[in-house]
Amino acid sequence: MQILFTKESYWLDKWDEFVSNNNRGNHLILSDWLASYKSYGFDFELGICLDNDEIVGGLGAVIAKMGFFKFYIVPHGPIFNEGFENIIAFVIKELVKRAKKVKCCYLQYSLPFSNDAAIASYSYGSDLKDQIEGLGSNGNLFKYVYSSYGINWLSFNETTSAEELLQKFTIQARRNINLGYRNDIQIGYPKSEEDCRLAYKLIEDNAKQSNYSVRAFEDFKTTILSLIDKNKAFLLTVSFNNEIKGAAFIVNCGNYLSYISGGTKKEKPDLNIGYIIHWEAIKKSYELGFRGYNISMGGSQGVLDFKAKFMAEPIFFDHPHYHLIIRSGIFKMYLFLNEYFKKNKAKISRILKRIK
Incomplete structure (x- = not known):
């Protein structure tokens, strides 16, 4: 087994295809997503596991830099094909060596453990944790790179079409979806930079x-446009009277669609645009032959209540975050200064850009 740490374009493309088509894949470790952190002055790299020159697993890492502090963060994974899970311990040891080599004070990774049958093919069984030596300490102490912690999963179960699924929704949800389509709405998929800017x-x-x-468009546009160009994501718009009333950014990775962020214009009468956005994503999921839709974790209580109307179930991974402190003195200094940084993410972004 060989592990190759690289940023070569050849391997970036190979890795993205592996992640996109692997059930344990996640958009957080696509090369374009990792590269989006460059706007904060961060770097990234891949650690690819090869067996007879074939990718069987690996990781995508953000190397976060804040002044002289450096952190090695794997937002999701390492991930492996079925049957290769036994090399996780080996890869973690290699991760420690790599983090030390690039002079990081801290290493963090997030493994998708779960015993929930609904996401069994998209995760590792929780019993695997007991078989991994040197797993590290629980918890994520570095918060400025988003790490996976679950899936808000709408399972299609035995249904074969969106229309069949619709009949399982509550009367209120069905009514609001149908009311939304009674308006003369237009669904769009912008691709040009200017159209994407307007939607975003x-x-x-x-x-x-x-x-x-949310990420500012100027900081995030390269990632958005690249993923759209590669058919790994799309911006969806819902317009009424030639005015955009709703938009959402959705990524196609891991053999399911993930809702990343969205917004609607708050108006009366309510056009039910939020329902339309998710229903369009659900219909597209069926078209692509997927078995469910990730409506995304998190949000206010109102947002969570809205997502629940689509029968989505938030499934938290079983203690996914692990870390290793490599340079204790430097990391303690970071924790002290972090009390200031964590108060305002926008301020952090401005500071990081000045450091860059």
């Missing part, structure tokens, strides 16, 4: 109005 502005405006953060 609605997502940014929604976040600002509701007091939560």
Whole structure:
């Protein structure tokens, strides 16, 4: 077994195909997503496990840099094909060596353990934890690179079409979906930079109005446009009277679609645009032959209640986050300064850009 740490374009493309087509794959470790952290002055690399020159597993890592602090963060994984899980311990040892070699003070990774039958093919069984030596300490102490912790899963179960699934929804959900389509709405999939900017502005405006953060388009546009160009993501818009009323960014990875972020214009009468956005994603999931839809974890209580109307079940991974402190003194200094950094993510972004 060989592990290759690389950023060569040849291997980036190979890795992205592996991640996209692997049930344990996740958009957080696609090369374009990892590269998006460059806007913060961070770096990235892949650790690819090869068996007879074939990729059987590996990891995508963000090398976060804040001044003289460096952190080696694997947002999801390492991931492996079925039958190769027994090399996780070997890869973790290699991860420790690599983090030391690039002079990081801290290593963190997030493994998707779960015994929930609904996501069995998308995760590792929780009993695997007991078989891995040197798994590390529980918890994620570095918060500035988003790491996976679960799936908000809408399972299609035995249904064979979106229409069949619709009949299983509550009367209220069915009514609101149908009412939304009675309006003269238009569904769009923007691809040009300017059209994507216009669609994403609605997502940014929604976040600002509701007091939560999303990536700024200028920081994130290279990733968005690249993923769209590679058919690994799409921006979806819902328009009424030639005005965009709703938009969402959705990624295709791991053999399911994941809702990343979205926004709608709050107007009366309510056009039920939020219902339309997710119903379009569900229909596309069926078209692609997927077995479910990840409506995404997190959000306010109102957002969580809305997602639940689609029969989605938030499934938390079983203690997914692990870490190893490599340079204790430096990491303690980071923890002390972190009390200041964590207060304002926007301020952190500005500081990181100045350091860059």
